[in-house]
Amino acid sequence: MPFLEGFIIGLGTLVFIGPVFFTLIQASLQFGWKAGMSVALGVISGDLLCVILYLYGLDQFLKNPLFLNSFAIIGGLFLISLGLKHIIRPALMLEVQLAKQMDLATSFIKGFAINFINPFVFMVWAGIVLLAKTKFENPTDSFVFLGACLLAIFLTDSLKSVFAFQIKNILSPIIIKTTFRLIGILMIGFGLRLLLYLL
Template identity: 45%
Template sequence: MSFIEGFGIGLAMIIFVGPVFFLLLNSSFQYGIKAGVSVVFGIIVSDIVCVTLCYYGLSSFMTVSQNQFWIGIIGSCILFGLGINYLLKKAVIIEGVSLASKKLSTFFIKGFSVNFFNPFVFVVWFGVFKYGQQKYEDTTSVLVFLIAVLAGILTTDLLKVFLSEKLKRFISADRLKIFFRVTGVVLLIFSFRLAYLVW
């Protein structure tokens, strides 16, 4: 029961359209499935870190307003840099690209940092963790619940990657350029909004 509920909550998180969503789609559109999957694993590893912090009682450190301020400022700077990058980025559709492990690690780091340095991710996980603790009395059920939430998020993120790969055939260089510019503007908006909210 705890797994089914947790997995359902993880799937439901598909409704959250944040900066990682645009990073994920852009990476998949331009560099293919491997790049997108690398971003996904960066996101899920950062989520695992958040869950671990909650489990070991360190979530209070992350939810202190002063700490959230600095986490938010770092996240805002990362989003600002990525936003400028996408505004200036050339739209090139790369076919049959072979990415080196170093390149894949770059996508992993992007996914991890954009997700991890967003204080609202910690707030969401803190809420999910507290809900699991209140709903299930034994530790095993809580762990199963949290693992299931992570599995649900991983499933939806991987689906986004594979669907974007299917849509890639309909993406021309001109359309990709527009998508890059839109993504750049959206990331800049997220950057300013995050800085404003934590200020």
């Protein structure tokens, strides 16, 4: 059953707690669940683009050290800058700000960027696409497998956004401020990890 197997693989990505997870939480806490969903849409768009690139023969280009190193530098610096922003200027609002169109667009772009410029994401999808190609002889089964995997990832990211928004009502301003600073520290850590990938 390609769909079930792909869905399970997608759920398995829950074990990867990286910058995407904390970006989802941050967006939902600061701008509401719609912003969190926008991040989730950006993330899944990046994942979908990775899958398309691998399926249509660009895997050799994506495995090029120059490509991966360039993305590691860009991604590392991007995450570090986000982390510093959360530490220096943590959110202090008591009520969720209304997610205006610009906020939703920014959240989408942030989700896409954080996901797509991470070399580790390319490595994960390289393995999943290879699994689909070797496990299923029928291309349709491969597409169903990969589609189910993407669906599972999007659903779990969406649930994270809604959950973060729901618990905001019971969090005090001090806890929210501390949470944003912790997210900032973790973002810097993930950024440094990407830069260390070059060594």
